[in-house]
Amino acid sequence: MDKAFVPMNKQSLRDKMKSYRRHPGSFILLLLxxxxxxxxxAVLFFLVGYILIKGIPYLKPSLFALEYNSENVSMLPAMINTVVMVxxxxxxxxxxxxxxxxxxxDYAKKGNKLxxxxxxxxxxxxxIPSIIYGLFGMLFFNVALKWRYSMLSGAATLAIMVxxxxxRTTEEALLCVPNSYREGSFGLGAGKLRTIFRIVLPAAVPGILSGxxxxxxxxxxxxxxxxYTSGTVAGVAGLMDSxxxxxxxxxxxxxxxxxxxEANATAVVLLVVVLLINWVSSRIARKFEVPKQ
Amino acid sequence: MGCDPVNSKINKKGNVVETNRFHSVILTSVKAVWVKTRCGILAGFHAAVPFVESARLCAEKNCAEVRKSMNKIKEKVMEYVFLFTAVISIIAVALICYFLFSNGFPAIKEIGLKEFLLGEVWRPNNKKFGIYPMILGSIYVTGGALVIGVPIGILMSIFMARFCPPKLYKVLKPVVDLLAGIPSIVYGFFGLIVVVPFVREHFNGNGQSIFTASILLGIMILPTIIGASEPAIRAVEQNYYEGALALGATHERSVFTVVVPAAKSGILAAIVLGVGRALGETMAVMMIVGNQPRVPDNIFQGVRTLTTNIVLEMGYATDLHREALIATGVVLFVFILLINLCFSALKRKGKE
Structure with a gap:
């Protein structure tokens, strides 16, 4: 937050109540x-809380068995696939x-049409919604490139999606690197490439990382x-397998x-993993925030 | 040996050490070839001739000038590499358009545009492909989501921008971000085990309905709307607010009648963004909306949306049926493109 919001008319609570009595409309707006x-x-806490409370009792060791079968519906192969996919x-x-x-x-000139x-x-x-990406991935990677249902085609689809x-995040991070860094580097005789790879990128790493x-x-x-790109086959998959x-x-x-x-338990794991990832991302972004010029 | 600025390092004792110059020669040549094959017109034939020449000279330990020209070439080549990576997003959009349209249009042609868009019957087995019910379903569900999500979202962003103390803001911001990060499948699951039974018990129908989907989607678009409209409200100049206060308005009145109208276009852009999110949502909607392809009579009936139509049937569809599903995707894609257009127009207007 750049500027703390300070109300000009500091009043005591009693003054405020008085003012609200005179302006009931304002009071209603405040309530709304x-x-x-x-x-x-409340919705967030209810949602997260409900899923955690419903799911945690069902987290059993058999859910993390190495082999998937219809008895244990283990989620470990899916987790391994997720890591590979990422x-x-x-x-x-x-x-x-x-x-x-x-x-x-760093390269494009101002007013460049491209x-x-x-x-x-x-x-x-x-x-573009993710279903359209899925449709495109199926048509392009699975059918046109003949990769069929595979981790590779799923990953390629997701790559375009992210x-x-x-x-955007890298661009913001690069813009946050003060221009004096670049000028200093040029002044010492470094070329543009060297400046980018040795000076600008290292300074922008936290921002890029959070992205x-x-x-x-x-x-x-x-x-x-x-x-419809990587498919739904359970079990640890190779690069070209579904x-x-x-x-x-x-x-x-x-x-x-x-x-x-088991679905309850899986929801817990998925939710916790994703929330942790997002939390780490925002922590990194905030911790290393480069002051703007 | 001269000091090559790119390929030498200074070791701990302060001596200049030549490192992997030869490696980098190979590396650059590999990069150059790669770029040349990828975008031959850009990298150009001319770059290659002096480059090959200079690589040979350099290998014979020739002096600084060669290295200088090498560097120049390297800079140039890398510029084209960066250009190529930047153009990827254009290529991606072009590919998406091409593959969707080329696969979807034949079906529309065969079925007939009017029959396809306005036909009320979707019965793939009888070769009836009318997606009118799905278009209506998408519009109803999105509209319902807006009715719930927009007021709460805008009030919440007003609260975050103009009402809450900085300390509380530090807590609220991550909370909203968390809401944005929850995967749609988890939202859908939550809808299935909480919202559907709730609606079944307290309202008509079996619980899987437009109403249910609207509630859940309304929650899902909250972070989208807040994330876009909160900065817009915050960006309104403090003078406006202070001027209103000076004229004797209460805090609430100045915020609602002066600050918020000034942020109008930003808020509108946020709503449009929310529309895009609601329209494109697939998995969560599919689990709770009922998925019957029909024109609904009331909001407690199940419908099918454009997105869910694709996911539900793509697995086993063949021939014309499959193409009709892709054409459904095309219709959805066109909707989304229009919404994007609105969004960027509003955003540009807000900047002016």
Missing amino acids: VLLAAVATV ALALLFSVPFGVGAAIYLV VGVIRITTETLTG LPVII VILAIGRIVGETAALI GRTLAIHMYVLANEGLHAN
């Missing part, structure tokens, strides 16, 4: 606003995302984009309706 705030917070998707999207941000911040187009397309990518997240972690959170929680991530595992369990308790 407070109500909305309480409702939002690694693959980041492998595709981070170099391209960071490269694109570097181009936008930059406008890139911004519009990145914004478009942000707005690309705008990474571009990457945010992207991980999205990948872990994604379902619709993966159902495999389900934790979110899809959760979806299949909830949809079948045969393993309600």
Whole structure:
């Protein structure tokens, strides 16, 4: 928060009550606003609390067995798949995302038409719902490139999906690096490349990292984009095999309706993992926030 | 040996040490070839000729000038590499458009545009493909979500921007962020085990209905709306607020009649963003909306939305049925593109 909000008319509580008695409309507005705030917070705590309380009793060791079968509906293979999926998707999207941000911040000249187009397309990518990504991934990676249902095609689809997240956060992080850093580096005789890789990028790492972690959170929680790209086969999958991530595992369990308790437990794990990831991301972003110029 | 700024390092004793210059020569050449194959027009043929030449010279331990030109080439090549990575998002959008439209249009053509968009019967077995019920379903569910999500979301962002003390803000902001981070499948599961039984007991129907989906989607779009409208309200100049106070208005009155109208376009953009989110939501909606492809009579009946239509049937669809599903995706995609357009127009207006 840049500026703390200080009301000009500091009053005592009694004055305030008096004023509210004279202006009942204001009082109603205040109540409405407070109500909305309480409702939002209450909904979050109810949602998280309900899922935790419902699911934690069913967290059994058999849910983390190495082999999946219809008896134990173990989620460990799905967790391993999720890790693989995250690694693959980041492998595709981070170099391209960071490269694109570097181009936008450090190379593109002002008024460059291409930059406008890139911004519009990145914004478009942000707005596209995940089911459309899933449809596209199925048509392009699974069918046109003949990758079939595979982890690889799922990861490629997700890579495109999180690309705008990474571009935007990296761009912000690069913009936060003071220009004096760049000028100092140029002044010492370093070229542009050296300046970028040795000076600008290291200074921007925390910002980039928080974007990457945010992207991980999205990948872990994604379902619709993966159902028809990486498929729903349970069990640890190879690169070109179909495999389900934790979110899809959760979806299949909830949809079948045969393993309600296990679905509860899986929801707990998924929720905790995603919330932790997001929390770490925002912590990093705040801790290393570079002061703006 | 001259001091190469790129390929030498200074070791602990302060001596200049030549490191992997040869490696970097190979590396650059690999990069150059890669770039050349990827975007031959950009990297250009001209860059390659002096480059090959200089690589040879450098290997023969020739001097600083060569290295200088090498660096120049390296800079140039890397610029094209960065350009290429930046263009990826354009390529991605183009590919998405191409593959969706080229796979969806034949079906629309075969079924007939009017029949497809306005046909009220969806019976793939009888070759009846009308997605009118799904379009209506999407609109109803999104509208319901707005009715619930927009007032709460805007009031909440007003509270966060103008009412709550900084200490409370530090708690509220992460709470809203957490709400945004919860995966949609978890929302759907929550809807299935909490909201559906609740609606079944207290209202008509079996619980899987437009009403249920609206409640859940309303919650889901809250963080989207708050995240976009809160900064807009906060960005309104303090003078406006202070001016209203000076004229004798109460705090609430100045906020609601002066600050909020000034942030109008930002708030509208936030709502549009929420519409996009609600319209595109798939998994959560699918678990609680009932999925019957029909034109509903009241809000306690189940419907099917555009998104869920795709996910439900894509698994086993073939031929025209499959293409009709992809065409459903095309319709959804066009809706989303229009909404994006609105959003960026509003955003630009807000900046002016």
